[in-house]
Amino acid sequence: MNLSTIATSTRQHKRLLSPTADPGVYEMEIDSTALGTYMTCPTAFYMYAVLGRDRGERDALNYGSHIHAVLEYYFKLDPSEHATCLPNMIELLAERFNHTPCGPGSWRNLDHAIETIKRWHAYRQQIPIWEIYEDKDGKFVEQGFRVPVYKFYPAAEDIPLPECLILAGSDSVNSPLVNRIDVYLTGKIDLIIYDRLRQKRIVDHKTSSMEGPTFWGQFDMSPQMRGYVWAAQQLIGEPIPGCAINAIIGR
DSSP states (O other): OOOOHHHHHHHOOOOSSOSSSSTTTTEEEEHHHHHHHHOHHHHHHIIIIIIIIOSSHHHHHHHHHHHHHHHHHHSSSOGGGGGGGGHHHHHHHHHHHHSSOOOOOOTTTTTHHHHHHHHHHHHHSOOOOEEOOOOEEEEEEEEEEEEEEEEEEOGGGOOOOHHHHBBBBBBOOOOOSSSSSEEEEEEEEEEEEEEEEEEEEEEEEEESSOOOOHEEEETTTTHHHHHHHHHHHHHHHHHOOOEEEEEOOOO
């Protein structure tokens, strides 16, 4: 097996380890999606995170990313602008799809996204405005996080992989000498809002082709939701009782 070919896969994946100023000490950033993948199927995690093999879900990822960008724009506005912002939301969608379109023949196209956003916008005008939590940096909308989780001290036999597969900036086929790995949970929280009881909750935007028990059941105690709630508590230093799903069903 040609390890250099694997390391330079067409999908430029992020290496698991990044070097620090201390020899033998590395940092690992892992997000909730990757953690959930590992818990579900370690082989799938290995193929994606180590070998850089794409999961083949590009249309769904692109479509969800474009919808997320429009929702970020919406929630960063002053609420007084919400009623009139639809044309700008549609223009932003068009720019996103022009830059990164979905595949030919896919139902996840610009026209479908525009109709979806029109319906979502109309629905939002009929329900109470969400009061968004604010801190010294402003509204808590689409804020990334990088929270330390733990320090791992591996034995020599625990790192059997070549550097070119797991270490950023290296093309060596030798196994790295690792004395310590500082692990960080990373991600991006869509919103933190106040609920009707004035308790803070995170909101996570989800796009899906269909809803139902399978869709909603995936969030019960999921690693992503638990990780986001825990990370948000670390960021604001206050308890958060749970989360809400802003579901946008496409079909």
